[in-house]
Amino acid sequence: MLLTIATPEEMGALGALLAAQVRAGDLVTLNGELGAGKTTLTRGLGAALGVRGAVTSPTFVLARTHPRADGAPLVHVDAYRLSSAIELDDLDIDFPASIVVVEWGEGLLDGITDEWLQLDIVRPVGGVVSDDGVEARTVTVTGHGSRWADLGWLDGFGA
Template sequence: MTAPAVTLTIADPEAMARLGALLAGQLRAGDVVLLIGELGAGKTTLTRGLGDALAVRGTVTSPTFVLARTHPRAEGPPLVHVDAYRLRDAAELDDLDIDFAGSITVVEWGAGLIEHLVDDWLAITIERPTGGSTAPEDDPDAAPVEPRRVTITSVGERWTDLGWLHAAGD
């Protein structure tokens, strides 16, 4: 049984980080979060907000060149942040020897891989608009602000209630 998907509009990077922090309050050892979205969509921004809320040691950055980065915590399970972009199949992801049961694991680019290794996960799809964005009114030279459409889908028994998401978005 899974919960119905929830779709949110996330206004800016700060709101994406707040969504990560909200998610952090729901996570425990054994939880897997699959992040889906193109380059620059906000996957690492969400993970950074999650890591800040979990009080992980070290700065959360994209693990593109190391494939997986473990962020220990003073208390609680570590956060493992995985970039599966260069992995060809689930066996290569499994070869990373990630302790899924003892960690909170966030996997970017893992669609088509993660489902071969775990039974339950939260899939978060982040869609970035194409064109039409505007710079903030108070700083016309700043980078454009582009709201994101975020769809959160549960897979498996663990995530049958997504009611906590009512505090996010829009």
Template sequence: MISLRIETPEQMAELGATIAGQLRAGDLVTLNGELGAGKTTLTRGLGEALGVRGAVTSPTFVLARTHPRVDGAPLVHVDAYRLSSAIELDDLDIDFAASVVVVEWGEGLLDGITDEWLQLDIVRPVGGTVTDDGVEAREITVTGHGARWADLAWLER
């Protein structure tokens, strides 16, 4: 487990790009945190680094959005806020093995889906310092599950 402090939306996007450098088909990343925590900003940075076609936007109303890439596995971006179980996530009929999948609000929804995933828990501290631009820092805990994500040394900066 690694703890990170992210000061700006740009740093959140950079974290997404750093994570993208480690991803391959079959990888699953979960992002947990309240509304406005930066989950989609992180995914946008990840998608840009992967070279997806088109803009990465929140899939809130469609549940899952597939972003094709010119070269490589597509990025599937899921908003699981309205899902209540792993069965409902599985019912989205995502090809997990052939895609890079990012699931917002994915905590507790991976039972039977995979044994290996990268989990990011994003917290906006209550009473945190706000910059002149109105930006609050985020505290992120990154946890690797399974052998694929046992070593997170690549994330330490």
């Protein structure tokens, strides 16, 4: 499914929409260049899930766990410096009991799971800039496995 996300606020709203779908054991990968909106989407997800504390990029710590008062914690991973599924697995994340979002996760899921939601975010270079100086992003959402076979919950969003 292809979405057009016009503003950072819409990217956060996509995260909030995703929050209504995720549960413990779910894995979401976010791919895109620096500044594409991966952490903005994760902030929207975290806010809608009601995590404690601010969701910030885990670049320097690799993985940050955001507890919730009620429900599975959100684990936010920056896999930019990881080179294999083994290194991701070495982070000792409790995948079955957590909602895990992996930035830069493409190609790192072998042996981790058979089901995940993948969002590829493209930030145009030299694209159309709004009056506010914002370039729209294109987000391709791909479901892997039966858990994410139905993406109907995205119908009408970012059209």
